[in-house]
Amino acid sequence: xxxxxxxxxxxxxxxxxxxxxxxxxxxxxxxxxxxxxxxxxxxxxxxxxxxxxxxxxxxxxxxxxxxxxxxxxxxxxxxxxxxxxxxxxxxxxxxxxxxxxxxxxxxxxxxxxxxxxxxxxxxxxxxxxxxxxxxxxxxxxxx
Amino acid sequence: xxxxxxxxxxxxxxxxxxxxxxxxxxxxxxxxxxxxxxxxxxxxxxxxxxxxxxxxxxxxxxxxxxxxxxxxxxxxxxxxxxxxxxxxxxxxxxxxxxxxxxxxxxxxxxxxxxxxxxxxxxxxxxxxxxxxxxxxxxxxxxx
DNA sequence: TCCTAAATATGATTTTTGTCATATTTTAAT
DNA sequence: ATTAAAATATGACAAAAATCATATTTAGGA
Ligand code: FES
Ligand code: FES
Numbered sequence: 001x002x003x004x005x006x007x008x009x010x011x012x013x014x015x016x017x018x019x020x021x022x023x024x025x026x027x028x029x030x031x032x033x034x035x036x037x038x039x040x041x042x043x044x045x046x047x048x049x050x051x052x053x054x055x056x057x058x059x060x061x062x063x064x065x066x067x068x069x070x071x072x073x074x075x076x077x078x079x080x081x082x083x084x085x086x087x088x089x090x091x092x093x094x095x096x097x098x099x100x101x102x103x104x105x106x107x108x109x110x111x112x113x114x115x116x117x118x119x120x121x122x123x124x125x126x127x128x129x130x131x132x133x134x135x136x137x138x139x140x141x142x143x
Numbered sequence: 144x145x146x147x148x149x150x151x152x153x154x155x156x157x158x159x160x161x162x163x164x165x166x167x168x169x170x171x172x173x174x175x176x177x178x179x180x181x182x183x184x185x186x187x188x189x190x191x192x193x194x195x196x197x198x199x200x201x202x203x204x205x206x207x208x209x210x211x212x213x214x215x216x217x218x219x220x221x222x223x224x225x226x227x228x229x230x231x232x233x234x235x236x237x238x239x240x241x242x243x244x245x246x247x248x249x250x251x252x253x254x255x256x257x258x259x260x261x262x263x264x265x266x267x268x269x270x271x272x273x274x275x276x277x278x279x280x281x282x283x284x285x286x
Numbered sequence: 287t288c289c290t291a292a293a294t295a296t297g298a299t300t301t302t303t304g305t306c307a308t309a310t311t312t313t314a315a316t
Numbered sequence: 317a318t319t320a321a322a323a324t325a326t327g328a329c330a331a332a333a334a335t336c337a338t339a340t341t342t343a344g345g346a
Contacts (some may be wrong), residue, residue, distance in 0.1 A: 171322090
């Protein structure tokens with residue numbers, strides 16, 4: 001479904017959503033530890049997201065990664081698309097190709113509607129919304 | 144979700160369910176081509192399944208792979224468990240660990256019920272049932 | 287201005303997954 | 317019995333994913 005890298009990236013961004021602001025940047029080592037991802041690894045992912053303007057960063061002393069208000073309106077799908085590419089989620093459960101709606105595989109009927117919904121939530125809900133749910137204690141960041 | 148290997152293996156087994164019998168064995172090269180999987184690769188997977196008695200085989204001239212009646216009562220989950228191991232499907236969408244029901248992640252509520260249902264179908268429905276659906280032309284084997 | 291703390295760029299290494307090749311064993315048919 | 321046709325066992329190789337390392341650039345503070 002999602003690659004490890006995507007999972008890591010999503011956790012990191014949600015962590016930033018909860019803990020950072022324009023004036024409160026967080027450096028990699030303080031991100032990697034609480035979300036339990038190797039520092040050099042998450043650094044690379046965050047750099048990629050920063051380059052694509054999904055998150056913000058500044059270098060030098062007092063620098064670090066953070067989410068601007070604009071960043072808070074991105075979706076988890078934006079992250080996934082950058083890290084995993086756009087095709088991965090569309091693959092048929094039984095083959096490497098994407099769903100063939102004219103010739104659905106034996107599991108299509110079971111899987112397609114829910115996968116479609118999953119994707120929709122992923123692209124409709126903003127980071128900010130997820131962050132609110134976490135703040136309210138309704139859901140939790142893994143690790 | 145599923146590894147490529149699992150997808151390949153499932154396709155091969157369903158192909159055997161449709162086209163083989165005790166007295167009509169099929170050799171790898173005649174399996175690999177229609178399901179579009181490299182011959183040496185699917186051979187290895189079939190050998191694994193055969194050793195675990197998910198499918199049947201016999202060697203020598205007129206030999207090949209086939210599904211006995213008993214084999215037809217296995218589930219797709221049996222295949223997945225052998226090829227991918229038992230933990231893969233239980234992983235949380237956002238982390239490497241399995242779902243923590245006390246501390247559900249932000250996507251848990253969306254994903255857990257449907258994944259649970261998916262797994263249930265996978266282990267409740269027999270190969271024979273899937274094979275019937277395909278024969279009826281209601282669903283199709285990919286490729 | 288210089289020093290230091292941070293991200294960035296780049297790429298090397300390792301692990302896992304996927305793929306291929308081949309010698310061996312078994313079995314049916316002659 | 318011999319031969320040939322098949323799976324089996326084993327392991328080599330390749331590609332992709334995950335992980336680690338390091339030199340460079342940027343920016344704040346003394
Ligand atoms: S065709 Fe297989 S999941 Fe849609
Ligand atoms: S806790 Fe994340 S999917 Fe269940």
